[in-house]
Every structure is written in C-alpha cells, then in structure tokens.
Amino acid sequence: MAPQTGTGYAPAGIGVTSTSTDLTKYAQALLSGTAPGMAALGPRIRIDSGALAGQQMGLAWVVSDADGHDVTWHNGMTAGMTSMLVVDRQAQAGVIVLGNRARDLTGAGLILLAGTDDPGIPAPPPVDGDTVAWVAVGIPLVLLFAFGAVRGRSRSRVLGQGLGAAGAVLLWGIAQPWDWAPPWTFGVALGVGVAGGVIAAMRWHRLPWLPPRRRAPAIIAFVLGVAWFCLMVGFAVYVGTLIPRTPAG
Known part of the structure; x- marks a missing residue:
C-alpha cells in the first residue's frame, strides 16, 4: 500500500503528518484565541442527519453542545494512524489523542475532556x-x-x-x-x-x-x-x- 502523503494539501502548507508537540502548540493557540482563522471554529450550519445529527459544523470543525457551551473537535485518519483534537474554550481545556491503528478515537477524546465515561456528546460510530x-x-x-x-x-x-x-x-x-x-x-x-x-x-x-x-x-x-x-x-x-x-x- 502506497504511503498516504496528502500532497493535495501542499498549497495550504499542511499534510497528513504531525507531532504531539505541534498539536499541543496548536491547541494552546486555539484556547488563547491567537491561532489564525479562529472564525473557522464558529458554528455555521446545523447537522440534520447521520450520527452527528443535532450538532453543528464550523469550517471543518464539529461543534457539539456540552452542558450549554460549545466543545469543538476534529479528527483524522489514514490507514495506519488516527488523531483527535478537542477543545473547550470556555473551560480552557483541550485533549489530544494519537493512535497507531486505523481506529476512531473521537469517543476517547470526548471522554477524556469530560472526565467521565458519558461526555453527553455522541461520537461518530466505530463503523462507517x-x-x-x-x-x-x-x-x-x-x-x-x-x-x-x-x-x-x-x-x-x-x-x-x-x-x-x-x-x-x-x-x-x-x-x-x-x-x-x-x-x-x-x-x-x-x-x-x-x-x-x-x-x-x-x-x-x-x-x-x-x-x-x-x-x-x-x-x-x-x-x-x-x-x-x-x-x-x-x-x-x-x-x-x-x-x-x-x-x-
């Protein structure tokens, strides 16, 4: 299987690889509001169907309601790794989860952020x-x-x-x-x-x-x-x- 390099993202200066250090810096910038393009995190449209029905979408970010305030998250997956970044700007908390298998980590990230087994936010189903x-x-x-x-x-x-x-x-x-x-x-x-x-x-x-x-x-x-x-x-x-x-x- 050929490596998934994501060369189509090159004009935006990004790819499909990152590090925990880089993601931590990015999460800190999102929480402080200093990251470029912060408007992308704001809800734009409501999701009316599928596993995420009732939640909202920003520009590629999923915006979920958690006890009356927004939790913003995004995940990524290739054939050999998975990542999850979720931030709660009101609580000034964020979670990064990285995995070395093609298994969705969204639920794990939401649980870690909430500190409970039931974060109150539906995660995508494990099977597409x-x-x-x-x-x-x-x-x-x-x-x-x-x-x-x-x-x-x-x-x-x-x-x-x-x-x-x-x-x-x-x-x-x-x-x-x-x-x-x-x-x-x-x-x-x-x-x-x-x-x-x-x-x-x-x-x-x-x-x-x-x-x-x-x-x-x-x-x-x-x-x-x-x-x-x-x-x-x-x-x-x-x-x-x-x-x-x-x-x-």
Missing part, C-alpha cells in the same frame, strides 16, 4: 456504514470467482465472474474502509482474486466459450460482469477527478 455495503459486495464476488475459476465450465462465465470480482476489489480499494476493515483483509481478497485468475488462465485453453447446456446463465453472468466492471472503472475515474492535484515543479 457507507462502506459496509461496498465490502459486503466484494467478498462474495471474489469467492464466487475463485470457485468459478476452479469449477467453471465455460470461458464466458469465468470471464464474467472475474470481471465482477475485479470491479468489486476496485470498489473496495476506493472505499478504503480501514477504520473497521484492516488493510490485510483487502490484501486477502486481492490475493484470492489473483489466485483465481492464475487458475482460470491455466484452464482457459480447455474451456469452450459457452457450455453445452444452460447457455443463458453463462451469457447473463458474462454481460453482468462486463457491465459491473465498466461501471466500477467509470466510478474510479470519477473519484480520481475529485482528488486535488499539485502542479508539477
């Missing part, structure tokens, strides 16, 4: 529900292709299943659900898919394009596999257009 279905689609399609690579009786069915599995793995990689599905699970799925491809290639010359009987299911599997793969490639291209690029040089 938006990506569960993406992974749930990938696992059966990869397993189906692995089975078809060994037992399939026609090129059309095996190829359709292979393209379906490739599209599912591509979708899994785009989703990057590392907060609840460790990267090694993606590696296992990719490995099973590659192994299936090798087996299918070894059997390819012995398989007809269509089976002697029940040709319709084989044709349907092929058409659906091609359509699914093309859809996922198109989606990947679309997502790629959303990633900020830094100018060369």
